[in-house]
Structure formats: structure tokens, C-alpha cells
Amino acid sequence: MNVIFLGPPGAGKGTQAQRICAALNIPQISTGDILRRAIKEQTATGLKAKEYIDAGKLVPDGVIIDIVRERLQQDDCQNGYILDGFPRTVPQAEALEGIAKIDVVVDLDVADEELIARLSGRRVCLKCGATYHVSRLNGETKCTCGEELVQRDDDKAETVLNRLNVYHSQTAPLVDFYQKKGLLKVIDGAQDMDTIFESIMAVVKG
Ligand code: AP5
Numbered sequence: 001m002n003v004i005f006l007g008p009p010g011a012g013k014g015t016q017a018q019r020i021c022a023a024l025n026i027p028q029i030s031t032g033d034i035l036r037r038a039i040k041e042q043t044a045t046g047l048k049a050k051e052y053i054d055a056g057k058l059v060p061d062g063v064i065i066d067i068v069r070e071r072l073q074q075d076d077c078q079n080g081y082i083l084d085g086f087p088r089t090v091p092q093a094e095a096l097e098g099i100a101k102i103d104v105v106v107d108l109d110v111a112d113e114e115l116i117a118r119l120s121g122r123r124v125c126l127k128c129g130a131t132y133h134v135s136r137l138n139g140e141t142k143c144t145c146g147e148e149l150v151q152r153d154d155d156k157a158e159t160v161l162n163r164l165n166v167y168h169s170q171t172a173p174l175v176d177f178y179q180k181k182g183l184l185k186v187i188d189g190a191q192d193m194d195t196i197f198e199s200i201m202a203v204v205k206g
Pocket residue numbers: 007008009010011012013014015016030031032033035052053056057058059060061064084085086087088092118119121122123131132133134154163189190191192193196
């Protein structure tokens with residue numbers, strides 16, 4: 001099962017992709033995580049991507065399409081995968097058509113005010129990729145893997161607003177793109193995490 005997770009920043013794509021991938025034993029391919037790793041390792045791609053990410057802008061299509069093309073050729077993608085955060089523009093979606101056959105597109109739908117609250121309170125582990133929200137951490141500052149949790153630079157207030165604007169202008173048109181192809185399943189992403197998980201499992205199991 002080859003799945004795309006669509007949805008605005010903070011909709012819960014990463015949170016749910018981790019759980020669904022663990023349940024189905026398929027890889028989570030998060031372009032955001034790949035880029036953040038490249039930044040941490042100071043690769044040429046990472047250095048180029050950093051200025052876009054810090055400004056809340058999208059990394060150029062050509063860069064991201066090459067990353068995904070290469071990643072999907074790896075052995076662990078043979079039995080399916082979740083694309084978390086790709087595609088994000090119509091040119092990316094068109095390029096993906098020449099790279100992979102997608103079975104379903106899950107769109108997590110959440111209102112902007114809720115997204116802002118989620119992102120401003122998000123804490124992440126840069127080692128294992130786990131995601132938390134301060135309201136549920138009870139003062140804990142470390143990940144279950146032992147690493148100190150941090151706030152992503154692009155979760156600062158001003159950048160969050162830029163990311164939401166970019167989502168509405170450049171990524172939201174993909175809802176229509178995949179609706180027309182009959183692949184879109186919209187899930188209310190404002191529900192509790194377990195309910196969302198069950199709804200997505202029902203969709204991906206067909
Ligand atoms: P990326 O890392 O993909 O960021 P994003 O799409 O903005 O998504 P987020 O990771 O912010 O949110 P999420 O939906 O995964 O939510 P999460 O589960 O963490 O991309 C970062 C940047 O990289 C982009 O801005 C761009 O520059 C670049 N980039 C990446 N891909 C690209 C591409 N294809 N093209 C060009 N550029 C690209 O949840 C958020 C918070 O809410 C957490 O605190 C979580 O605990 C909480 N939460 C989750 N679910 C619930 C719930 N049901 N109820 C209450 N709280 C919840």
C-alpha cells in the first residue's frame with residue numbers, strides 16, 4: 001500500500017505516520033525529516049534547504065523530487081510506504097506520477113487556529129523523530145529515547161503563519177488534484193489521536 005499523507009503543518013501527519021508505519025511495518029518517508037537530517041549533517045542539500053525552511057517557504061521542487069525519487073528506490077519501499085509531507089505542490093504531484101503508483105491519499109483536515117496552538121507547543125526529538133506537545137509532557141524535557149526535546153526553529157510564531165500561507169496557496173490545490181483522481185480520503189484531524197489512527201487504519205486496509 002503506497003500512501004500519501006496530505007494536510008497542513010501541524011495536522012498530525014508525522015504523529016499518525018509513525019503509528020501507522022509501525023502497525024503495517026512499512027517506512028515513513030518524511031521529506032521534512034530528511035531535510036532536517038541533511039541540515040544537521042551540513043550536507044550541500046541541507047545547507048541549501050535551511051534558508052527556505054527557516055523562512056517557512058517550500059524547498060525548490062527539483063531538490064525535493066530528486067530526494068524522493070532516490071528514497072523510493074530503496075529496498076524497504078518494496079511493500080509500501082507512507083509519504084509524509086510530499087507532494088506539496090502540483091509539479092511535485094505530477095512528477096510523482098512518473099515515479100510511483102499511489103493507492104490512497106489521506107488528507108488530515110484541521111482548522112488554522114488549532115494548527116497554530118499545536119505547532120507553538122510542539123517539542124521534537126532530533127534523534128528518533130518522536131513528536132510531543134508541551135500540554136501532555138507534564139514537565140518532562142526528554143524523549144523516551146533519552147534525547148533532550150527541542151522546539152523546531154520553524155515552529156516560532158511568525159514562521160508558522162508563513163507556513164500556513166504557503167500551505168493554502170501551494171499545497172491545498174492538491175486536495176482537488178487527488179479528489180479528481182478518486183484517491184482522496186478526508187479525515188477529521190481535530191479528533192483525538194486514537195480515533196484518527198483507527199480511521200486511517202480503516203482507510204489503508206481498504
Ligand atoms: P515538515 O516537517 O513536513 O513540516 P509540516 O508539513 O509543516 O508538518 P509538520 O511536521 O509541522 O506537522 P505534522 O502534520 O507532521 O504534525 P505533527 O504530527 O508533528 O516540513 C518542514 C519544512 O520542510 C517545510 O516547511 C518545507 O520548508 C520543507 N519541506 C518538507 N517537505 C517539502 C516538500 N515536499 N516540498 C518542499 N519543501 C518541503 O503534530 C503537530 C503537533 O500537534 C504535535 O505537537 C502533536 O503532538 C500534536 N498533535 C498531533 N495530532 C494531534 C491531535 N489529534 N490532537 C491534538 N494534538 C495533536
